[in-house]
Amino acid sequence: MATTNRRNFLRTSIGFSAATVATTALGVNPLNTLVGCSSPTSSGKESAESSGTPLEFTQEPLGYEYNALEPNIDARTMEIHYTKHHTGYISKVNDAIKADKITYSTPEELFANISKLSDTVRNNGGGAWNHSFFWKSLRAPVDGNAPAGALMDAINGSFGSFDQFKEQFAAAGAGRFGSGWAWLVSDQGTLKIGSTPNQDNPLMDDAELKGKPLLGIDVWEHAYYLHYQNRRPEYITNWWNVVNWDFVAEQLDA
Numbered sequence: 001m002a003t004t005n006r007r008n009f010l011r012t013s014i015g016f017s018a019a020t021v022a023t024t025a026l027g028v029n030p031l032n033t034l035v036g037c038s039s040p041t042s043s044g045k046e047s048a049e050s051s052g053t054p055l056e057f058t059q060e061p062l063g064y065e066y067n068a069l070e071p072n073i074d075a076r077t078m079e080i081h082y083t084k085h086h087t088g089y090i091s092k093v094n095d096a097i098k099a100d101k102i103t104y105s106t107p108e109e110l111f112a113n114i115s116k117l118s119d120t121v122r123n124n125g126g127g128a129w130n131h132s133f134f135w136k137s138l139r140a141p142v143d144g145n146a147p148a149g150a151l152m153d154a155i156n157g158s159f160g161s162f163d164q165f166k167e168q169f170a171a172a173g174a175g176r177f178g179s180g181w182a183w184l185v186s187d188q189g190t191l192k193i194g195s196t197p198n199q200d201n202p203l204m205d206d207a208e209l210k211g212k213p214l215l216g217i218d219v220w221e222h223a224y225y226l227h228y229q230n231r232r233p234e235y236i237t238n239w240w241n242v243v244n245w246d247f248v249a250e251q252l253d254a
């Protein structure tokens with residue numbers, strides 16, 4: 001799996017970059033490519049309905065070994081998280097999309113209409129998309145891990161400093177009661193921090209926080225409990241070491 005995964009990651013990365021350029025040029029939101037879903041290139045619901053090809057979430061290769069993030073996130077947690085939790089969300093949302101005869105062709109359309117759909121689609125669709133986004137936002141630990149360039153400038157401009165940003169973001173994650181996510185989003189070009197419950201995300205039409213996701217942290221207990229038990233703040237502190245700031249910068253530019 002190790003070699004195959006690395007090979008698949010390279011292929012996926014190259015494919016993603018090319019697809020991002022292509023879809024951007026065509027005016028199609030590259031987030032569709034990012035989450036790993038099969039869908040037509042239609043961006044309108046009516047077109048999607050006539051195409052008869054509703055979106056189908058897929059699980060891309062993780063892109064690194066399960067132990068790549070240690071000691072910050074342990075291998076067993078990553079394996080269970082990826083092969084059980086994420087796989088389960090994808091399977092269930094695809095079943096629900098078929099059962100409910102949903103015809104939206106992109107995750108953006110699905111989430112923009114999520115308030116009209118079932119809790120099964122909401123929870124598992126969010127779980128499918130959020131985790132795909134999460135895996136891509138992580139990488140092996142880097143000493144002094146921090147953003148650079150325009151992203152750092154934007155963070156400094158919005159939050160005063162990188163340390164103040166981290167403090168606010170960590171507080172959003174630690175303060176989310178129960179299960180959920182903390183996010184950094186761009187809302188009409190303004191960077192904001194907030195959190196969402198369960199598997200909600202900032203693309204949902206009725207989300208507590210709205211905007212284009214740039215970075216998100218999973219603060220469900222399944223993301224950290226094996227290693228950290230109830231110490232969520234410690235998990236968040238160590239999670240900073242494995243944030244893939246290049247990915248975050250790509251989201252800002254997209």
Ligand SMILES: [Fe+2]
Pocket residue numbers: 081085131218220222223
């Ligand atoms: Fe999770």
